[in-house]
Amino acid sequence: MPAIGQSMPRAASRRMVAGGGRYLDDHAARGEWHVAFLRSPFPHARFTLDTAPARALPGVEAVLLAADLAAVCRPWQTTSASFPGLVSPAQTPLADGRATWQGEPVAMILAASRAIAEDAAEAIAADWTELPAITSPEAALAPGAPLVHPGLADNRAWGQEWRRGEPEAAFAEAALVVEERLVFTRHTGVALEPRGAVAEWDGGTLMLRLSHQMPHQMRLHLAEQLDLAVNRVRVICGDVGGGFGLKMHVYQDEMAVAAACRLLSRPLRWVADRMESLMADIHAREHVVQARMAVDAQGMITAMEIDDLQGLGAVSIYPRSSTVEAMSLLRVVGAPYRFAHALGRTTCVLQNKVPTGQYRGVGAPIGCAVTERLVEKAARARGEDSWQFRTRNLLRADEMPRISAFGAALHGLHHHTAMDQAAALIDLPALRAEIAAGRAAGRVLGLGVAVTVEFTASGPAIYGPAGVGVAATDTVVVTLEPTGELSAQASISEIGQGITQGLAQVLADAVGVPASAVQVGAGDTASSPHGGGAWASRGAAIGGEAAWGAGRLLRTQLLEGAAALLQAAPDSLDIRDGAITDAAGVPRMTLAALARTMLFRGHEMPQGVTPGLSATYQYRREADPTLANNGVHAALVEIDPLTGLVRVLRYWMVGDCGRVLNPLLVDGQYRGGVATGIGEALLEACRYDQETGQFMSGTLADYLLPMAPDIPDITLGHVETPYPGSVLGAKGAGESGTCGAPAAVLNAVNDALAAASGGAVTEMPIHPMAVLRALGAMA
């Protein structure tokens, strides 16, 4: 039985669940000093620091400032050919005299313990002069607004206009135009394991342990900034307790640890605490969107227009640029539907807030929410069931491949199949009857639907032309051990999503061994090959192909060796269940025996035959810049009309991520993604004081994550449309849940409100007070 497609538990699960995970903080370096940062308590301030009182504390080894690290670390600045004219100032590990966001590191203390380092951070005599701070994106654009950085012309960082067809004419001719302004409050990803860095300097080599998604990318950045030969830098990402996009970027604090280690040749350890994580990890998805949709008399969408204002934070994050989120948002607008005319305006502004970055789903959850809210509004305005409105407007499978009006490449999407499956899974008639009965009994119930298109597994065409050093190809190296097992190293990284299990199953089938005999490692640049790591849901779609390619190469080599030994033609042999067999499957020799011969008894091998026990395969997808996938989400919510609280009672998701390598892994990703999206819709918000700009969500008592009781049962369905351009045909799955859930919940709440009062909410997360206002129950 093939391993691909089987629900196999992750090999690492048992160890993780039993507390055997070895995360960044579990690795101590002999003689290490502990690091704490003094961070700016203000969103924008000039400062001078007197470090003498801190240095005088027993146990304090050094206090470093911007100038100290400047001696060993070059500044970095985000530029991208995708974002011509991008305004994003250079960054250094520590702010120099002026902090531009609350939480920006300004001084670094090295001490015998973290507690002493924190004592010292308090002891630094800091003289802060508060400067006017910009937090709201709209205020950033106001004429005469204070500048986020001195010397800027204004706070605008980047913008673009997108136009296809004749949108103005389409809107002028429309039978119906629906419009909405939607506000999305910042949120952040919360990984169980915080970021951190453990650095060692060993005779000219920097070894840096990070909790990061892309070890090779970081290795290159470190070499560049610290002026080291790249083969003098080793980055190790061991067990990583969650990434979600937080751990893709170059952070000042992590770079500071590396620079200080280089400067002082001492082992250093810094692990963010939860308060640092919430204030200094990237935030994401702060947008004010004005959008409209034109519909003709037949109920066909003809055009969409969107005006998106994005708050980037103090800089556009390095190296990918925070503006990627706005691009990703625009690409998703209207993507499931058929229309020809599009107008898009994107404006990205700087703010005195922590930088934003690519977080699970990037701009797609917003693009989907905007689209699906307008779809609901249009259907409602037509007095029509929105399911019907969708079915009519969704692109049929035979209308693809095509480029959407907002420029996205669509291929192989089966919306109608997914809709049918979702309708069956939900049992739509029964659910509608249940809702009607509940409403008749006074309950405030609503059903919300969202159709998603998501662009996963980005290929080289995304960052390559942008001139950004992000690898979109991935590599697997696989070796037959002398005992018959396979050991592999992947450039895809394991961040808890379980991809190494998926790759093990692919390798097992590619070579012909049981999955339990395959061990896949990742994350250490000293052993894993070059490649992209974990981003854009690429593990199965790109890493899977690399694993397949490596496995097939190795299989060919092994058959060549076996054929020579057995005096048979290679194509008369097969490898099954760890043994060389004849074509009929009769075992001829075990792989262990073959490997031993090849390795230890080379003298027995026929002349000229040295096929090798290792194979390397680098996979590069040449066609299709991204792999589009699709899904249908539905949420049933209940509103407590007295308190405004919303509960998601049930949730359904049908996804098509192409070939499913391991249903357990995909289901886990779908469910986790939906939980992320429900949190985004109802709870999670990075709040700032409107007057002072102070960050108000600095603990997990203030930043509300969904907890187990807040997440309902999630019923999943799968449509499997393999991507035809690859061997395995997998597409991305890790962010799909997040892309659709905010839209489904928003629509469900508005469905309930429409029935109860005719009101609506337009701000995410949906605050109970907004619900009460929409119900007319509160002023």
Place this chain on the structure above:
Amino acid sequence: MTPARFAYLRPDTLGEALAVLAREGEGATPLAGGQSLMPMMAMRMARPALLLDLNRVAGLDGIAVVEGALHIGAMARHATVLAHPLVAAHAPLLPLALREVAHPAIRNRGTLGGSLCLADPAAELPACMLALDATLVLANRAGERGVAAVDFFQGLYATARRADELLVRVEIPLSPGWSPWFAETARRHGDYALAGLAMMCRREAGRITALRIAFLGVEAAPRRLPEVEAAILDSADAAALLPRLLSPLHAEEAPAAWRLHLAQVLLRRAMIGEGRHAAA
């Protein structure tokens, strides 16, 4: 998030503990379950010079009926109180409220005394003490004094406890014929309440003839609201009085206007719960 430096003492007897407090005064901070104090220390919002660990002090966690009152020791854990038969029999308001306090792991460590001495405005137990008309018994080296719950809670995290005193127990008068009502609203189960209401009332021939109510999460500290109680006894719309009487707390996620709204909702629900007004 590591605590500032502190000294640590873990006495075995109440006498030793009180002696330390007499000597150190405000410099010493008692440690009960640590579920509030330890995070505050980790954030350096609390910086005790000396941490006085009460967890080995004998005799502070008893639960018993003594002379017409239910006594609960300050070190009784939330989980113990929640499940105790004497509490179920004589102060059934407490299990109703404790179900809403945090999560099981926190309730295994957190104590009644810790919650009352912390006096978090959103905590359930302080409001319950008012509704139960409890007396809080404080001890110092000189002896004990009882403070009525209405006098104990004095503002945001402020109580009548003096620096040399420990809370040793609460005394809840037995109140046959009284019944409890408790409800609260929180964004997520187990969170501190945005608004909550603890109520005890006595009915005679279907009429409420006496009651005590206290809100939690709404104002800086729980207090009795005599005008509201009187309005309820008069069958008037008591909730309509709240905008004038309450000064709700404000936070970014939980603005004052919402808390006030929730307080009104809860009071109306309590009345429905008691079979009085049919108003929503």
